[in-house]
Amino acid sequence: MTTYKQLNIPCHGYHIDEDKQADQLMKILVEHRPDMLVLTGHDGLVKGAKDYKDINSYHNSRHFIKSVKVARTFEKSLDDLIIFAGACQSHYEALLGAGANFASSPKRVLIHAYDPVFVMEKIAYTSIYDPIALKDVISGTITGFDGVGGLETRGKYRLGVPKSPYW
Template sequence: MQFQIGDMVVRKSYQRDILFRIISIEQSAKGEPIAVLHGDEVRLIADAHLADLEIVREAERLERKQEEESKMKESLEMLRHDYKLLREKHEYRATNQYNNEQQYFHMPGRVLHLDGDSTYLKKCLTLYEKIGVPVYGIHCHEKKMASVIEELLDEYRPDLLVITGHDAYSKHKGNINNINAYRHSKDFIETVQKARKKIPHLDQLVIFAGACQSHFESLIKAGANFASSPSRVNIHALDPVYIVAKLSFTPFMDRINVWEVLRNTLTREKGLGGIETRGLLRIGMPYKTTN
C-alpha cells in the first residue's frame, strides 16, 4: 500500500486505538521506511513501520470524530455551567447582595498559548473564542520555545501561559524517571524554567505545560501550576483549553481546588494534575457603553 504525507492512519499493533496523521516518511537506521505520526485528537507523536499502518476510511474517521465531539460537548457544558455559577456568585458580591444596580465589566485572564502543532493550535483558538477567553496563539516548534519565551512574555504580558505540543515516552530509551526517554519533556521543562525565572510568582503568571505522556513531576518542579501527565497517558488536544478557561473565569479572590479544574477536562487526573492556584478574573465598574 502506498502512503502519503497527510494520510489518516491507525497502528495495527496497537489495536487501532489512536487516529494519526502522517507528518513525514523517513529512513530508519536499517534503511527501512518509517512514518512519523501525530495524533489527530491526542497530543502524541510516534513513529511506525509502514507495514504496521492502515489507512482509515472516511466513514470511520467521521464516526471517531462524532465520538470525540460528544465528549467535548459534555466537557464544554460542564465548563459553561461552572462559569454561570461563578458569574452569579460574583454578581452577588459586586452588587452588594443585589442592592447596587451599578453595571460592571469582566476582565478574564489573558492567555499566551505556545503550541508545537499548528493544527492543534487552530482547534484550541476556535475553542478559546467560543468560550470567550482572550488569547494570543503562537505556533512554535517545541525545541525553539525556550529561546523565544522571554521575548514573548515581554510582548504579550499574559496572565496564563500554555506550553504544549507533542511528546511521548519511549521505554527503550530508559525508565519512566529518565528525562532523556521523553521526546519533548526536556524542552517544555526548559521553557517553564525560563518563564518562571522571569516571573517567579505562581499567581502572577499561571503556567500549564506538557503534552501526551510528559514528565509531570519535573514540569511541576520547574514551576508549572498545571502539567501532564501523572500516569504517562495521552491527553486530548483541547485539554489545556479547559484548564485555562476555568482559571481565566474564576475570580482572583478565589482559590481553585485542583479537582474543580481537572473534572472539566477530557483526560482528568490520569493525564493532568497541578497545584492549588488563585483565579484570574477581575471585575470593574462602571460599565460604559459606546454610542
C-alpha cells in the same frame, strides 16, 4: 485558538517547535506580558523506555521544562503567571518542579488537545479572590486526573462595575 476566542479569552498563539520554544519565549513574554501561558506540543515516551523518572525517556519533556524555567525567570510568582505545560505522556513531576502550575501527564497517558483549554477557562473565569478547586478544574478536563494535575492556584477573573453602555 478558535476555542479560546469562542470562550472570550484573549490570546496570542504561536506555532514553535518544542526544541525552539525556550529560545523564543522571553521575547514573546516581554511583548505580550501574559498572566496565563500554555506551553504544549507533542511529547511521548521514547520507544522501549522503562525509567519514567529519567528525562531522557521522553521526546520533548526537557524542552517544555526549559521553557517553564524561562517563563519563571520572567515571572516567579505562581499566582501572577499561571503556566500549563506538557503534552501527551510528558514528565509531569519535572514540569511541576520547574515551576508549572498545571502539567501533563501524571499517568503518562495521551491527553486531549482541549485539556489545557479547559484548565485555562476555569482559571480565566474564577475570581482572583478564590483558589481554584483542583478537583473541579481537573475533573473538567477530558482525560481527568490520569492526564492533568497541578498545584493550588488562584483565578484571574476581576469583576468591574458598573458596565459601560458604550463598551
